[in-house]
Amino acid sequence: MTDLRFDQVSVYYPGQDGPVLDRVSLALAPGELVAVIGASGCGKTTMLNLVAGFQAPASGRVMVDGRDVTGPGADRAVVFQDDALFPWLDTLGNATFAARMQGVRRVEREARARAVLAQVGLAGAEGRRIWELSGGMRQRLGLARALVADPAILLLDEPFAALDALTRETVQELLLTLWGKSGKTVMLVTHDIEEALFLATRVIVMAPRPGRIVDAIKADFGRRFLAGEATRALKSDPAFIRLREQVLAGVFARAAA
Ligand SMILES: Nc1ncnc2c1ncn2[C@@H]1O[C@H](COP(=O)(O)OP(=O)(O)OP(=O)(O)O)[C@@H](O)[C@H]1O
Ligand SMILES: [Mg+2]
Structure with a gap:
């Protein structure tokens, strides 16, 4: 169980008049x-x-578990606004990517991925390339990829x-x-x-x-x-x-x- 806190966080981008985030504070239990x-x-x-x-941040703090x-x-795992999947990998390869980076053994990460893919309605699509998936399927794969990594914060x-x-x-x-x-x-x-x-x-x-x-x-x-x-x-x-x-x-x- 992990908590998350923004404390007086401000962010500026070049070319913007004022701050993009202005002293934002928020705590997630x-x-x-x-x-x-x-x-x-x-x-x-x-x-x-x-x-x-x-x-x-330009100022302020962002903290995870203090x-x-x-x-x-x-x-932490992100499901991006645009699906940000890897076109050179198939569905299963995308779903297992983060777990692979974490060093999870192949048998285990593939078992985990197949279970999560089934939960998001992508069973049977494991071997498909990204361009063979619909927009909705890609979004569900993005969610599956994050879930397979099993992060404390999603x-x-x-x-x-x-x-x-x-x-x-x-x-x-x-x-x-x-x-x-x-x-x-x-x-x-x-x-x-x-x-x-x-x-x-x-x-x-x-x-x-x-x-x-x-x-x-x-x-x-x-x-x-x-x-x-x-x-x-x-x-x-x-x-x-x-x-x-x-x-x-x-x-x-x-x-x-
Ligand atoms: N890398 C960047 N460089 C400069 N300006 C940026 C950058 N990223 C975002 N911005 C600007 O910062 C502001 C906030 O962007 P952000 O992407 O966080 O908005 P958002 O709330 O997610 O919007 P949306 O609902 O359209 O996704 C916008 O005005 C955007 O143009
Ligand atoms: Mg956005």
Whole structure:
């Protein structure tokens, strides 16, 4: 169980007037699933990159289990906004890549990968090349690759954007089930307010110029799903609809401001 903390984090990019992230503070408790939503350009991917260790803040600290993030590590895995798969590897090769880098034995990593591929609906596609997969299949493979690496922290950047509504809901349920079993700490970026509310224990609303957190809404629909309630019933629950409208109103108000 791993916690994650942003403490007064600011980021500047060359050519931008002000900070891209302005003194952002956020703490994720171990096993929490936090969704981040907000207008394009408000710094959501930048936040994930900081946790992944791909870039460092200009000021402030990003900490995992109380230690500063200094670079990428096997304790964190990212599912990228664009699928970022390796075209020279087949599905199984992509799914096992991170585990291979970690030195997991071939028999074990392939067994793990086959199990995860089956969970994301890619059984039978192990030998296919990336260009032989649909956009939705690629996104599910991106998720599978991160899960096979079995990180303590899972960083998801719009992981389900290319999926049709039906598949999307199935994969949302899959993510909840995996999260419920594993106790992983998850940070999910999404543009989909319904998805954020359904999955997250907390929805963080960001605003741009400068990127900052403007609201945080607690939710328990994911946990209720894990306790046995049906997805459709949860998404049409009056409490769900009320929160959805509240978040929507907040996002629109910020976008118009
Ligand atoms: N490497 C970079 N160099 C310069 N500017 C950058 C760089 N990466 C991002 N930016 C700028 O920083 C801002 C935040 O980018 P970021 O990718 O974090 O936004 P985002 O919230 O993920 O947006 P989206 O929802 O469109 O994915 C944007 O204005 C973007 O143009
Ligand atoms: Mg982004």
